[in-house]
Amino acid sequence: MVRIAPAAAALLLFMSGPASPTLAQPRPARPLENIRTLKGWSGDEVRAEMRLMSEALGVKCEHCHVQGNFPSDEKRTKQTARRMIDLTVSLNAEYFPNQPAPAAGASRFGRVTCYTCHQGAATPKTGGTGDE
Ligand code: HEC
Ligand code: HEC
Numbered sequence: 001m002v003r004i005a006p007a008a009a010a011l012l013l014f015m016s017g018p019a020s021p022t023l024a025q026p027r028p029a030r031p032l033e034n035i036r037t038l039k040g041w042s043g044d045e046v047r048a049e050m051r052l053m054s055e056a057l058g059v060k061c062e063h064c065h066v067q068g069n070f071p072s073d074e075k076r077t078k079q080t081a082r083r084m085i086d087l088t089v090s091l092n093a094e095y096f097p098n099q100p101a102p103a104a105g106a107s108r109f110g111r112v113t114c115y116t117c118h119q120g121a122a123t124p125k126t127g128g129t130g131d132e
Pocket of ligand 1: 031032033034035036037038039046047050051053054057059060061062063064065070071077078079081082
Protein backbone atom coordinates (compact mmCIF):
# COMPACT_ATOMS: atom_id res chain seq x y z
CA MET A 1 0.00 0.00 0.00
CA VAL A 2 1.25 3.48 -0.85
CA ARG A 3 1.88 5.61 2.20
CA ILE A 4 0.53 9.15 1.99
CA ALA A 5 1.97 11.76 4.32
CA PRO A 6 -0.77 13.33 6.51
CA ALA A 7 -0.32 16.77 4.89
CA ALA A 8 -0.65 15.35 1.39
CA ALA A 9 -3.69 13.35 2.44
CA ALA A 10 -5.29 16.49 3.82
CA LEU A 11 -4.51 18.31 0.58
CA LEU A 12 -6.05 15.50 -1.48
CA LEU A 13 -9.15 15.62 0.69
CA PHE A 14 -9.26 19.40 0.31
CA MET A 15 -9.03 19.21 -3.47
CA SER A 16 -11.49 16.41 -3.95
CA GLY A 17 -14.92 17.74 -4.57
CA PRO A 18 -17.91 19.40 -2.99
CA ALA A 19 -16.44 19.60 0.51
CA SER A 20 -14.24 22.45 -0.77
CA PRO A 21 -16.31 25.66 -0.99
CA THR A 22 -13.36 27.81 -2.16
CA LEU A 23 -13.04 25.71 -5.30
CA ALA A 24 -16.73 24.98 -5.87
CA GLN A 25 -18.03 28.57 -5.82
CA PRO A 26 -16.95 31.91 -7.29
CA ARG A 27 -15.55 34.27 -4.69
CA PRO A 28 -18.27 36.56 -3.33
CA ALA A 29 -17.83 40.16 -4.48
CA ARG A 30 -16.41 42.54 -1.88
CA PRO A 31 -19.00 44.73 -0.19
CA LEU A 32 -18.92 48.32 -1.43
CA GLU A 33 -17.13 50.77 0.87
CA ASN A 34 -17.47 54.30 -0.45
CA ILE A 35 -20.86 54.80 -2.08
CA ARG A 36 -22.34 58.29 -1.77
CA THR A 37 -24.56 58.79 -4.80
CA LEU A 38 -25.66 55.26 -5.71
CA LYS A 39 -26.93 54.50 -2.21
CA GLY A 40 -29.25 51.52 -2.01
CA TRP A 41 -27.92 49.96 -5.22
CA SER A 42 -26.70 46.38 -5.01
CA GLY A 43 -23.07 45.60 -5.81
CA ASP A 44 -24.15 44.00 -9.08
CA GLU A 45 -26.18 47.06 -10.03
CA VAL A 46 -23.27 49.40 -9.29
CA ARG A 47 -20.81 47.28 -11.27
CA ALA A 48 -23.19 46.97 -14.25
CA GLU A 49 -23.71 50.75 -14.29
CA MET A 50 -19.93 51.26 -14.08
CA ARG A 51 -19.52 49.26 -17.29
CA LEU A 52 -22.18 51.37 -19.03
CA MET A 53 -20.58 54.59 -17.74
CA SER A 54 -17.19 53.51 -19.10
CA GLU A 55 -18.72 52.73 -22.50
CA ALA A 56 -20.61 56.02 -22.53
CA LEU A 57 -17.37 57.95 -21.98
CA GLY A 58 -15.21 55.67 -24.13
CA VAL A 59 -12.80 55.05 -21.24
CA LYS A 60 -11.45 52.25 -19.07
CA CYS A 61 -12.12 51.93 -15.34
CA GLU A 62 -8.73 53.52 -14.61
CA HIS A 63 -9.93 56.80 -16.10
CA CYS A 64 -11.67 57.34 -12.75
CA HIS A 65 -10.23 54.64 -10.47
CA VAL A 66 -6.80 54.09 -9.01
CA GLN A 67 -5.92 50.60 -10.23
CA GLY A 68 -6.76 47.98 -7.61
CA ASN A 69 -8.56 50.45 -5.33
CA PHE A 70 -12.11 51.20 -6.44
CA PRO A 71 -13.20 52.89 -3.16
CA SER A 72 -10.41 55.51 -3.41
CA ASP A 73 -11.49 59.05 -4.33
CA GLU A 74 -8.00 60.10 -5.37
CA LYS A 75 -8.78 60.77 -9.03
CA ARG A 76 -10.39 64.07 -9.92
CA THR A 77 -12.37 62.37 -12.69
CA LYS A 78 -14.07 60.15 -10.09
CA GLN A 79 -15.07 63.21 -8.08
CA THR A 80 -16.42 64.86 -11.23
CA ALA A 81 -18.25 61.65 -12.12
CA ARG A 82 -20.07 61.78 -8.77
CA ARG A 83 -21.36 65.26 -9.61
CA MET A 84 -22.33 63.94 -13.06
CA ILE A 85 -24.27 61.08 -11.44
CA ASP A 86 -26.11 63.66 -9.31
CA LEU A 87 -26.82 65.71 -12.42
CA THR A 88 -28.12 62.69 -14.34
CA VAL A 89 -30.28 61.50 -11.45
CA SER A 90 -31.84 64.94 -10.94
CA LEU A 91 -32.45 65.51 -14.67
CA ASN A 92 -34.38 62.25 -14.78
CA ALA A 93 -36.28 62.90 -11.57
CA GLU A 94 -37.25 66.43 -12.58
CA TYR A 95 -37.86 66.17 -16.33
CA PHE A 96 -38.35 62.49 -17.16
CA PRO A 97 -40.19 60.92 -14.23
CA ASN A 98 -42.40 57.84 -14.57
CA GLN A 99 -40.17 56.06 -17.06
CA PRO A 100 -40.68 52.31 -17.45
CA ALA A 101 -38.34 50.06 -15.47
CA PRO A 102 -35.00 49.68 -17.29
CA ALA A 103 -34.74 46.81 -19.77
CA ALA A 104 -32.21 44.10 -18.94
CA GLY A 105 -28.72 45.45 -19.50
CA ALA A 106 -29.90 49.07 -19.78
CA SER A 107 -28.85 51.94 -17.53
CA ARG A 108 -30.75 52.29 -14.27
CA PHE A 109 -30.51 56.09 -14.38
CA GLY A 110 -33.59 56.44 -16.61
CA ARG A 111 -34.21 58.25 -19.89
CA VAL A 112 -31.13 60.49 -19.66
CA THR A 113 -27.88 58.58 -19.23
CA CYS A 114 -24.20 59.46 -19.42
CA TYR A 115 -24.37 58.40 -23.06
CA THR A 116 -27.08 60.98 -23.86
CA CYS A 117 -24.48 63.73 -23.53
CA HIS A 118 -21.11 61.98 -23.81
CA GLN A 119 -21.79 59.73 -26.85
CA GLY A 120 -18.57 57.83 -26.31
CA ALA A 121 -16.41 60.88 -25.52
CA ALA A 122 -14.75 61.62 -22.17
CA THR A 123 -15.74 65.28 -22.66
CA PRO A 124 -18.93 65.89 -24.65
CA LYS A 125 -18.67 67.74 -27.94
CA THR A 126 -19.99 71.28 -27.89
CA GLY A 127 -21.34 71.49 -31.43
CA GLY A 128 -21.20 74.35 -33.89
CA THR A 129 -17.73 75.62 -34.71
CA GLY A 130 -16.34 74.47 -31.38
CA ASP A 131 -15.70 70.95 -32.65
CA GLU A 132 -14.00 69.64 -35.72
C1 HEC B 1 -16.41 58.12 -15.20
C2 HEC B 1 -15.81 57.66 -13.97
C3 HEC B 1 -15.88 56.20 -13.63
C4 HEC B 1 -15.55 55.13 -14.43
C5 HEC B 1 -15.06 55.14 -15.87
C6 HEC B 1 -15.71 53.95 -13.61
N1 HEC B 1 -16.14 54.30 -12.37
FE1 HEC B 1 -16.46 53.04 -10.81
N2 HEC B 1 -17.07 54.62 -9.65
C7 HEC B 1 -17.15 55.92 -10.07
C8 HEC B 1 -17.76 56.71 -9.02
C9 HEC B 1 -18.06 58.19 -9.08
C10 HEC B 1 -18.02 55.84 -7.95
C11 HEC B 1 -18.67 56.18 -6.61
C12 HEC B 1 -20.18 56.18 -6.76
C13 HEC B 1 -20.89 56.67 -5.50
O1 HEC B 1 -20.30 57.38 -4.68
O2 HEC B 1 -22.08 56.34 -5.35
C14 HEC B 1 -17.56 54.52 -8.38
C15 HEC B 1 -17.61 53.38 -7.59
C16 HEC B 1 -17.19 52.14 -8.00
C17 HEC B 1 -17.17 50.97 -7.16
C18 HEC B 1 -17.57 50.91 -5.70
C19 HEC B 1 -16.29 51.06 -4.85
C20 HEC B 1 -16.59 51.07 -3.36
O3 HEC B 1 -16.39 50.04 -2.71
O4 HEC B 1 -17.05 52.10 -2.86
C21 HEC B 1 -16.72 49.93 -7.91
C22 HEC B 1 -16.53 48.49 -7.47
C23 HEC B 1 -16.46 50.45 -9.23
N3 HEC B 1 -16.73 51.80 -9.24
C24 HEC B 1 -16.02 49.69 -10.27
C25 HEC B 1 -15.77 50.19 -11.55
C26 HEC B 1 -15.38 49.36 -12.65
C27 HEC B 1 -15.17 47.86 -12.60
C28 HEC B 1 -15.22 50.19 -13.72
C29 HEC B 1 -14.86 49.84 -15.14
C30 HEC B 1 -15.74 48.87 -15.79
C31 HEC B 1 -15.53 51.54 -13.26
N4 HEC B 1 -15.86 51.49 -11.94
C32 HEC B 1 -15.48 52.66 -14.06
C33 HEC B 1 -16.70 56.42 -11.27
C34 HEC B 1 -16.27 55.66 -12.34
C1 HEC C 1 -26.52 66.81 -19.49
C2 HEC C 1 -25.29 66.36 -20.14
C3 HEC C 1 -24.38 65.41 -19.36
C4 HEC C 1 -24.70 64.23 -18.75
C5 HEC C 1 -26.06 63.56 -18.65
C6 HEC C 1 -23.46 63.69 -18.24
N1 HEC C 1 -22.43 64.54 -18.50
FE1 HEC C 1 -20.47 64.29 -17.93
N2 HEC C 1 -20.01 66.10 -18.74
C7 HEC C 1 -20.89 66.93 -19.40
C8 HEC C 1 -20.19 68.11 -19.86
C9 HEC C 1 -20.79 69.25 -20.68
C10 HEC C 1 -18.84 67.96 -19.44
C11 HEC C 1 -17.67 68.90 -19.68
C12 HEC C 1 -17.57 69.88 -18.55
C13 HEC C 1 -16.42 70.84 -18.77
O1 HEC C 1 -16.03 71.07 -19.93
O2 HEC C 1 -15.91 71.36 -17.77
C14 HEC C 1 -18.77 66.68 -18.73
C15 HEC C 1 -17.63 66.21 -18.13
C16 HEC C 1 -17.54 64.98 -17.48
C17 HEC C 1 -16.35 64.48 -16.85
C18 HEC C 1 -15.03 65.22 -16.72
C19 HEC C 1 -14.18 64.93 -17.93
C20 HEC C 1 -12.74 65.35 -17.68
O3 HEC C 1 -11.87 64.73 -18.29
O4 HEC C 1 -12.51 66.29 -16.89
C21 HEC C 1 -16.65 63.25 -16.35
C22 HEC C 1 -15.72 62.30 -15.61
C23 HEC C 1 -18.03 62.99 -16.68
N3 HEC C 1 -18.55 64.05 -17.34
C24 HEC C 1 -18.72 61.84 -16.35
C25 HEC C 1 -20.07 61.64 -16.56
C26 HEC C 1 -20.79 60.47 -16.13
C27 HEC C 1 -20.16 59.28 -15.43
C28 HEC C 1 -22.09 60.65 -16.47
C29 HEC C 1 -23.27 59.76 -16.17
C30 HEC C 1 -23.46 59.43 -14.77
C31 HEC C 1 -22.18 61.95 -17.11
N4 HEC C 1 -20.94 62.51 -17.15
C32 HEC C 1 -23.37 62.49 -17.57
C33 HEC C 1 -22.23 66.71 -19.65
C34 HEC C 1 -22.94 65.62 -19.17
